[in-house]
Amino acid sequence: MADQNISMLNQLNVYKTDSVVRVRIIRLWRQADNENPSETYSIDMILMDEQENKIHASVLKKFCPKVEGLFVEKECMLIKNPTLGKIYSKFMSVDNPHKLNFAYATKVNKCEDFGGHLYGFKFTSxxxxxxxxxxxxxxxxxxxxxxxxxxxxxxxxxxxxxxxxxxxxxxxxxxxxxxxxxxxxxxxxxxxxxxxxxxxxxxxxxxxxxxxxxxxxxxxxxxxxxxxxxxxxxxxxxxxxxxxxxxxxxxxxxxxxxxxxxxxxxxLSFHDDFLISTEFKHIAEVDGIREAMSFIIFGTIKFIPRDVKWYYHACKSCNKKVTPVMISKQALDGSCDDEEQGYECNNSGCQGKVVEAVLRYKILVKVQDSTGVLDLVLWDREAKKLLMKSANVLLEEILSGDIDMDLFPEDFKKLVDKSFAFKVQITDYNLNHDYKFYTISKLTQDPTILCELQKKLNFDQNTNSDSMHGISQSFPSDDTINFKDTDVVSMSGDNTTPLSRLESSTGNNILEKSKTTAINLKRNLVEVYDDDEAQGYSTNKSRTTSKTIGKENEKHNLIIPKIEK
Ligand SMILES: [Zn+2]
CATH class of the missing domain: 2.40.50.140 (Nucleic acid-binding proteins)
Known part of the structure; x- marks a missing residue:
């Protein structure tokens, strides 16, 4: 600049008290008083000169009335005789060890815009x-x-x-x-x-x-x-x-x-996903699912079978399962003298090429809730989080340890008897191939989520008859039973309250009252259905059985208020 008297912000020093700077206010905010947040402690700014040097500036409250009106974001000012303070904060807003302060001798004037950038970004990659x-x-x-x-x-x-x-x-x-x-x-x-x-x-x-x-x-x-x-x-x-x-x-x-x-x-946050947006199911209900869907179950890992392989080789580029193949290795003279293990990826993207493979988890876990047991598959992402090591590391540990010849990791024991909320996914593949190992898409041990699900379970159990457990064990795998059909039965009678409304009102006494109502209703129903129940279990004809079980299920739907989402 032609004006020799004007200093750049990076030239300011504590020895010189009569500096003049020409700056743009690129950021302006009010610093509240810590002890009285409604009071202003200071007005703070980030100032930038025409070379895009920046400095933090601060005007204490007592000077504010004199100069406050001069400060407008994006506008330019001439500041004479500022003083420099030391920055004590650990966090540096700008790359400058000093803070520009306004004192009695400091003079501030608005000035012509000197052009240049309005913000002075310095992007970090x-x-x-x-x-x-x-x-x-x-x-x-x-x-x-x-x-x-x-x-x-x-x-x-x-x-x-x-x-x-x-x-x-x-x-x-x-x-x-x-x-x-x-x-x-x-x-x-x-x-x-x-x-x-x-x-x-x-x-x-x-x-x-x-x-x-x-x-x-x-x-x-x-x-x-x-x-x-x-x-x-x-x-x-x-x-x-x-x-x-x-x-x-x-x-x-x-x-x-x-x-x-x-x-x-x-x-969706875990909270929304597990408690609001995804349907909750008991394990006993899972067999009746006839369409691809996700649902939440709350259960305990009871068992991890030793005879099921817990890992697989995945293609490094597309993540799909690869097929092991033997590849002939060429010796230096060009003759094929050896073979080595390789992997072929048949996924459309990789088109049968030999690819690099990585080891990934695929752990079969048997999960139990109060109504039954379900086979679920714990895939790599979730398994890695739980076990805190990769499948590759775990396999190497076992191979070097030489203890467990069937390659069953001791680490899996820490999963057994642990309770989780599982988000389970049933795909078209599961349904079309009658493949009953379902994918765990997410799982959590978040205490708040588990506690809420426990409440849901307790509510169901309190309104449930003991015969529920007996029935869940004897559910026939008869395809003619479609539990979905009975889902339309819901509590809409005058003497009952849908759970969804209860949940939104969250009144505990209403909840208690409804429990009593439901239990009373249950007693009546048990009397009504007693005959059918006896008949149902005494016959071997599947048609009669399914009809009876259907009714039985209808009864459950009446007893258990359907949880609406
Ligand atoms: Zn691939």
Missing amino acids: FDLLLQNLVPQNQSIDVIGFVATYYKMEDVTKKDGTQSKRMCLQVQDLEQRKITLTLWGTYAQQMSDYLSTNEDDGHVVIILQFGFFTYYNGRASISNSYNVTRLLINEEIDEILSFKKMLDLLACTPGASSSNGISRPSML
């Missing part, structure tokens, strides 16, 4: 964050698009105050993903945006002055209290050109499907 190559006490700027998100939730902070939280996955142009946690007003801003702009395609965001943490091998970012700026799909150059790049990538032949994601998809 996801790569550096994921590899933990960035200091955790300095703010970062990131740009990316929202790939997935969870619904905003209410949380109680450590100090007992209430706040909002929202978790998202943000993705960059190279398909790298990082977790972003937004708190308070930032969570609200994001939630509001997503709920009011439903057909917007990509949601590109910039988080400026964000907070980076790396913990347990996981990188994540979040907002800081005040200084963070969150820009969502705004019409600024950085966001517009990022969107253009996304569109280009989506058009590139061979572009992976995840580049084609446009609209961010909402994920």
